[in-house]
Amino acid sequence: MKPAYKKNQDLLSEIKNADESSEKFHLWWLGQSGFLIKWCQDYILLDPYLSDSLTDKYSLTDKPHIRITEQTLNPKDLDFVSIATSSHNHTDHLDDQTLLAINKSSQGLRLILPKANVQFATERLGKDSGIELIGIKENESIKIGNFTINGIAAAHNQVERDEEGYPIYMGFIVQFGNWAVYHSGDTLWHDQLTDSLLNWSIDVAIVPINGNDPSRRVAGNLNGTEAATLSKAINAKIAIPHHFDMFEFNTASPDEFTKACESLKQPFCVLQNGQGWSSATLK
Numbered sequence: 001m002k003p004a005y006k007k008n009q010d011l012l013s014e015i016k017n018a019d020e021s022s023e024k025f026h027l028w029w030l031g032q033s034g035f036l037i038k039w040c041q042d043y044i045l046l047d048p049y050l051s052d053s054l055t056d057k058y059s060l061t062d063k064p065h066i067r068i069t070e071q072t073l074n075p076k077d078l079d080f081v082s083i084a085t086s087s088h089n090h091t092d093h094l095d096d097q098t099l100l101a102i103n104k105s106s107q108g109l110r111l112i113l114p115k116a117n118v119q120f121a122t123e124r125l126g127k128d129s130g131i132e133l134i135g136i137k138e139n140e141s142i143k144i145g146n147f148t149i150n151g152i153a154a155a156h157n158q159v160e161r162d163e164e165g166y167p168i169y170m171g172f173i174v175q176f177g178n179w180a181v182y183h184s185g186d187t188l189w190h191d192q193l194t195d196s197l198l199n200w201s202i203d204v205a206i207v208p209i210n211g212n213d214p215s216r217r218v219a220g221n222l223n224g225t226e227a228a229t230l231s232k233a234i235n236a237k238i239a240i241p242h243h244f245d246m247f248e249f250n251t252a253s254p255d256e257f258t259k260a261c262e263s264l265k266q267p268f269c270v271l272q273n274g275q276g277w278s279s280a281t282l283k
Protein backbone atom coordinates (compact mmCIF):
# COMPACT_ATOMS: atom_id res chain seq x y z
CA MET A 1 0.00 0.00 0.00
CA LYS A 2 1.30 3.46 -0.90
CA PRO A 3 1.82 5.62 2.16
CA ALA A 4 -0.13 8.87 2.37
CA TYR A 5 2.02 11.99 1.94
CA LYS A 6 0.64 13.14 5.31
CA LYS A 7 -2.14 11.70 7.42
CA ASN A 8 -4.15 11.95 10.58
CA GLN A 9 -2.74 14.32 13.24
CA ASP A 10 0.14 15.56 11.03
CA LEU A 11 -2.25 16.42 8.25
CA LEU A 12 -4.85 17.88 10.60
CA SER A 13 -2.34 20.21 12.20
CA GLU A 14 -1.10 21.34 8.77
CA ILE A 15 -4.71 22.10 7.80
CA LYS A 16 -5.55 23.93 11.01
CA ASN A 17 -2.33 25.95 10.94
CA ALA A 18 -2.62 26.98 7.28
CA ASP A 19 -2.56 30.73 6.74
CA GLU A 20 -5.99 32.34 7.13
CA SER A 21 -5.46 35.54 5.13
CA SER A 22 -8.10 36.17 2.47
CA GLU A 23 -5.34 36.77 -0.10
CA LYS A 24 -4.79 33.07 -0.57
CA PHE A 25 -6.42 29.70 -0.13
CA HIS A 26 -5.32 26.12 0.41
CA LEU A 27 -6.48 22.74 -0.71
CA TRP A 28 -5.56 19.18 0.17
CA TRP A 29 -6.13 15.98 -1.80
CA LEU A 30 -7.65 13.49 0.62
CA GLY A 31 -7.82 10.61 -1.90
CA GLN A 32 -9.90 9.61 -4.98
CA SER A 33 -11.99 12.75 -5.77
CA GLY A 34 -11.93 14.11 -2.25
CA PHE A 35 -10.50 17.59 -1.66
CA LEU A 36 -10.66 19.96 1.28
CA ILE A 37 -10.54 23.69 0.56
CA LYS A 38 -9.64 26.21 3.25
CA TRP A 39 -10.12 29.94 2.76
CA CYS A 40 -9.85 32.31 5.75
CA GLN A 41 -11.37 30.21 8.52
CA ASP A 42 -13.85 28.48 6.24
CA TYR A 43 -13.78 24.95 4.90
CA ILE A 44 -15.58 23.08 2.14
CA LEU A 45 -15.10 19.38 1.50
CA LEU A 46 -15.58 18.03 -2.03
CA ASP A 47 -16.59 14.39 -2.70
CA PRO A 48 -14.99 12.94 0.46
CA TYR A 49 -14.35 9.18 0.51
CA LEU A 50 -12.68 8.46 3.86
CA SER A 51 -13.62 4.88 4.62
CA ASP A 52 -13.30 1.37 3.25
CA SER A 53 -16.95 1.00 2.39
CA LEU A 54 -16.34 -0.04 -1.24
CA THR A 55 -13.53 -2.44 -0.30
CA ASP A 56 -15.85 -4.06 2.24
CA LYS A 57 -18.89 -4.08 -0.05
CA TYR A 58 -17.07 -5.83 -2.91
CA SER A 59 -14.65 -8.00 -0.94
CA LEU A 60 -16.35 -11.29 -1.75
CA THR A 61 -17.28 -10.47 -5.34
CA ASP A 62 -15.51 -10.65 -8.69
CA LYS A 63 -15.01 -6.85 -8.59
CA PRO A 64 -12.77 -6.43 -5.54
CA HIS A 65 -12.04 -2.77 -4.75
CA ILE A 66 -8.53 -3.17 -3.40
CA ARG A 67 -7.29 0.04 -1.81
CA ILE A 68 -3.78 0.99 -2.94
CA THR A 69 -3.13 4.14 -0.90
CA GLU A 70 -3.51 4.63 2.82
CA GLN A 71 -6.48 6.53 4.17
CA THR A 72 -5.50 10.13 4.91
CA LEU A 73 -7.95 11.14 7.63
CA ASN A 74 -10.52 9.67 9.93
CA PRO A 75 -13.77 11.47 9.09
CA LYS A 76 -14.65 11.84 12.76
CA ASP A 77 -11.70 14.24 13.07
CA LEU A 78 -13.29 16.64 10.57
CA ASP A 79 -15.42 18.29 13.25
CA PHE A 80 -14.53 21.71 11.80
CA VAL A 81 -16.21 20.95 8.45
CA SER A 82 -19.87 21.86 8.00
CA ILE A 83 -20.18 22.11 4.19
CA ALA A 84 -19.58 19.28 1.72
CA THR A 85 -20.48 18.38 -1.85
CA SER A 86 -21.39 15.16 -3.65
CA SER A 87 -21.08 15.21 -7.43
CA HIS A 88 -23.10 12.00 -8.02
CA ASN A 89 -24.40 8.88 -6.32
CA HIS A 90 -21.47 6.47 -6.73
CA THR A 91 -20.15 5.56 -3.31
CA ASP A 92 -16.70 7.02 -3.86
CA HIS A 93 -18.50 10.37 -4.26
CA LEU A 94 -21.42 9.86 -1.84
CA ASP A 95 -20.11 7.75 1.01
CA ASP A 96 -22.55 7.38 3.87
CA GLN A 97 -19.85 6.14 6.27
CA THR A 98 -17.77 9.27 5.69
CA LEU A 99 -20.61 11.76 5.68
CA LEU A 100 -22.41 10.35 8.72
CA ALA A 101 -19.18 10.33 10.75
CA ILE A 102 -18.41 13.96 9.86
CA ASN A 103 -21.97 15.00 10.61
CA LYS A 104 -21.83 13.33 14.00
CA SER A 105 -18.63 15.20 14.91
CA SER A 106 -19.49 18.56 13.40
CA GLN A 107 -23.14 18.48 14.47
CA GLY A 108 -24.63 19.89 11.32
CA LEU A 109 -23.33 19.04 7.89
CA ARG A 110 -24.83 20.66 4.82
CA LEU A 111 -24.37 18.61 1.65
CA ILE A 112 -24.74 20.18 -1.77
CA LEU A 113 -25.62 17.64 -4.43
CA PRO A 114 -27.43 17.42 -7.77
CA LYS A 115 -31.11 18.22 -7.23
CA ALA A 116 -31.94 14.97 -9.04
CA ASN A 117 -30.12 12.94 -6.34
CA VAL A 118 -31.76 14.28 -3.18
CA GLN A 119 -34.20 11.37 -2.86
CA PHE A 120 -31.46 8.78 -3.42
CA ALA A 121 -29.14 10.46 -0.91
CA THR A 122 -31.93 10.63 1.67
CA GLU A 123 -32.28 6.86 1.36
CA ARG A 124 -28.55 6.18 1.52
CA LEU A 125 -27.88 8.50 4.47
CA GLY A 126 -31.11 7.74 6.31
CA LYS A 127 -34.13 10.00 6.71
CA ASP A 128 -33.04 11.02 10.19
CA SER A 129 -29.34 11.49 9.43
CA GLY A 130 -29.47 15.15 10.39
CA ILE A 131 -27.49 16.06 7.27
CA GLU A 132 -29.14 18.92 5.42
CA LEU A 133 -29.35 18.07 1.71
CA ILE A 134 -29.27 21.02 -0.66
CA GLY A 135 -30.12 20.13 -4.25
CA ILE A 136 -28.57 22.23 -6.99
CA LYS A 137 -29.54 22.52 -10.64
CA GLU A 138 -27.22 23.02 -13.55
CA ASN A 139 -26.15 26.65 -14.00
CA GLU A 140 -27.64 27.49 -10.62
CA SER A 141 -25.64 29.29 -7.89
CA ILE A 142 -26.16 28.63 -4.21
CA LYS A 143 -24.45 30.67 -1.51
CA ILE A 144 -23.58 28.78 1.65
CA GLY A 145 -21.51 30.54 4.25
CA ASN A 146 -18.74 32.33 2.38
CA PHE A 147 -18.81 29.90 -0.56
CA THR A 148 -20.92 30.11 -3.70
CA ILE A 149 -21.42 26.80 -5.45
CA ASN A 150 -22.41 26.63 -9.10
CA GLY A 151 -23.72 23.49 -10.77
CA ILE A 152 -22.19 22.18 -14.02
CA ALA A 153 -23.62 19.13 -15.84
CA ALA A 154 -21.17 16.21 -16.16
CA ALA A 155 -21.14 13.25 -18.57
CA HIS A 156 -20.54 9.93 -16.79
CA ASN A 157 -20.66 8.54 -19.50
CA GLN A 158 -23.46 10.74 -20.83
CA VAL A 159 -25.22 13.76 -19.45
CA GLU A 160 -28.12 11.86 -17.85
CA ARG A 161 -31.18 13.56 -16.50
CA ASP A 162 -34.04 12.62 -14.21
CA GLU A 163 -37.68 12.85 -15.29
CA GLU A 164 -37.72 16.57 -14.61
CA GLY A 165 -34.63 17.18 -16.68
CA TYR A 166 -32.12 17.71 -13.86
CA PRO A 167 -28.66 16.15 -14.37
CA ILE A 168 -27.68 13.27 -12.10
CA TYR A 169 -23.93 13.70 -12.67
CA MET A 170 -22.48 17.11 -11.96
CA GLY A 171 -19.33 19.07 -11.32
CA PHE A 172 -19.16 22.24 -9.25
CA ILE A 173 -17.50 25.60 -9.40
CA VAL A 174 -16.75 26.80 -5.91
CA GLN A 175 -16.27 30.57 -5.62
CA PHE A 176 -14.98 32.51 -2.65
CA GLY A 177 -13.25 35.88 -2.49
CA ASN A 178 -11.58 36.39 -5.86
CA TRP A 179 -11.14 32.67 -6.42
CA ALA A 180 -12.90 29.98 -8.42
CA VAL A 181 -12.16 26.26 -8.24
CA TYR A 182 -13.70 23.79 -10.69
CA HIS A 183 -14.21 20.28 -9.32
CA SER A 184 -15.24 18.09 -12.24
CA GLY A 185 -16.84 15.17 -10.42
CA ASP A 186 -16.65 12.22 -12.82
CA THR A 187 -16.91 13.35 -16.41
CA LEU A 188 -16.07 12.92 -20.03
CA TRP A 189 -15.96 15.84 -22.42
CA HIS A 190 -19.43 16.91 -23.59
CA ASP A 191 -20.86 19.62 -25.80
CA GLN A 192 -21.75 22.22 -23.17
CA LEU A 193 -18.84 21.61 -20.84
CA THR A 194 -16.29 24.12 -22.13
CA ASP A 195 -18.98 26.71 -22.89
CA SER A 196 -20.33 26.64 -19.35
CA LEU A 197 -16.85 26.63 -17.81
CA LEU A 198 -15.67 29.56 -19.90
CA ASN A 199 -18.18 31.74 -18.03
CA TRP A 200 -15.75 31.67 -15.12
CA SER A 201 -12.20 32.69 -14.53
CA ILE A 202 -11.02 29.38 -13.14
CA ASP A 203 -7.99 29.33 -10.91
CA VAL A 204 -7.82 25.60 -10.24
CA ALA A 205 -9.32 22.83 -12.39
CA ILE A 206 -9.56 19.51 -10.54
CA VAL A 207 -9.90 16.97 -13.35
CA PRO A 208 -10.10 13.14 -13.56
CA ILE A 209 -7.43 11.16 -15.40
CA ASN A 210 -8.41 7.51 -15.00
CA GLY A 211 -10.73 7.08 -17.97
CA ASN A 212 -11.20 6.74 -21.68
CA ASP A 213 -8.74 3.93 -22.28
CA PRO A 214 -9.91 1.85 -25.24
CA SER A 215 -7.36 -0.90 -24.46
CA ARG A 216 -9.03 -1.46 -21.07
CA ARG A 217 -12.49 -0.61 -22.45
CA VAL A 218 -12.91 1.96 -19.69
CA ALA A 219 -14.60 5.26 -20.30
CA GLY A 220 -16.37 7.04 -17.42
CA ASN A 221 -13.81 9.77 -17.05
CA LEU A 222 -11.37 11.82 -19.05
CA ASN A 223 -7.94 10.36 -19.62
CA GLY A 224 -4.78 12.32 -18.83
CA THR A 225 -4.51 13.91 -22.26
CA GLU A 226 -8.16 14.96 -22.27
CA ALA A 227 -7.93 16.29 -18.71
CA ALA A 228 -4.96 18.48 -19.70
CA THR A 229 -6.71 19.61 -22.90
CA LEU A 230 -9.89 20.54 -21.02
CA SER A 231 -7.91 22.51 -18.43
CA LYS A 232 -6.19 24.40 -21.23
CA ALA A 233 -9.49 25.00 -23.08
CA ILE A 234 -11.04 26.61 -20.01
CA ASN A 235 -7.94 28.70 -19.23
CA ALA A 236 -7.42 27.16 -15.82
CA LYS A 237 -4.46 28.76 -14.05
CA ILE A 238 -3.50 25.35 -12.75
CA ALA A 239 -4.77 21.80 -13.27
CA ILE A 240 -4.75 19.16 -10.53
CA PRO A 241 -5.59 15.54 -11.40
CA HIS A 242 -7.86 13.28 -9.33
CA HIS A 243 -9.46 9.83 -9.40
CA PHE A 244 -6.34 7.66 -9.29
CA ASP A 245 -4.23 5.90 -6.63
CA MET A 246 -7.31 4.63 -4.74
CA PHE A 247 -8.40 1.30 -6.23
CA GLU A 248 -6.18 -1.23 -7.95
CA PHE A 249 -8.69 -1.94 -10.76
CA ASN A 250 -9.40 1.70 -11.54
CA THR A 251 -6.33 3.88 -11.45
CA ALA A 252 -3.93 5.53 -13.88
CA SER A 253 -0.42 6.85 -13.90
CA PRO A 254 -0.36 10.67 -13.97
CA ASP A 255 2.47 10.55 -16.56
CA GLU A 256 0.16 10.95 -19.57
CA PHE A 257 -1.44 13.97 -17.89
CA THR A 258 1.87 15.63 -17.03
CA LYS A 259 3.26 15.08 -20.56
CA ALA A 260 0.12 16.53 -22.12
CA CYS A 261 0.19 19.53 -19.76
CA GLU A 262 3.84 20.15 -20.65
CA SER A 263 3.21 20.05 -24.37
CA LEU A 264 0.13 22.31 -24.05
CA LYS A 265 1.96 24.64 -21.65
CA GLN A 266 -0.82 24.07 -19.14
CA PRO A 267 0.46 24.64 -15.59
CA PHE A 268 -0.26 21.63 -13.37
CA CYS A 269 0.43 20.11 -9.99
CA VAL A 270 0.22 16.39 -9.28
CA LEU A 271 -0.49 15.84 -5.61
CA GLN A 272 -0.22 12.72 -3.50
CA ASN A 273 -2.97 11.63 -1.14
CA GLY A 274 -2.71 13.84 1.93
CA GLN A 275 -0.67 16.53 0.17
CA GLY A 276 -1.68 20.18 0.12
CA TRP A 277 -1.43 22.98 -2.42
CA SER A 278 -1.60 26.75 -1.84
CA SER A 279 -2.69 29.50 -4.21
CA ALA A 280 0.41 31.36 -3.04
CA THR A 281 2.30 29.22 -5.58
CA LEU A 282 0.26 30.58 -8.51
CA LYS A 283 2.21 32.81 -10.85
Ligand SMILES: [Zn+2]
Nearest residue numbers: 090092093186
Ligand atom coordinates in the same frame (compact mmCIF):
# COMPACT_ATOMS: atom_id res chain seq x y z
ZN1 LIG B 1 -15.78 7.96 -9.32
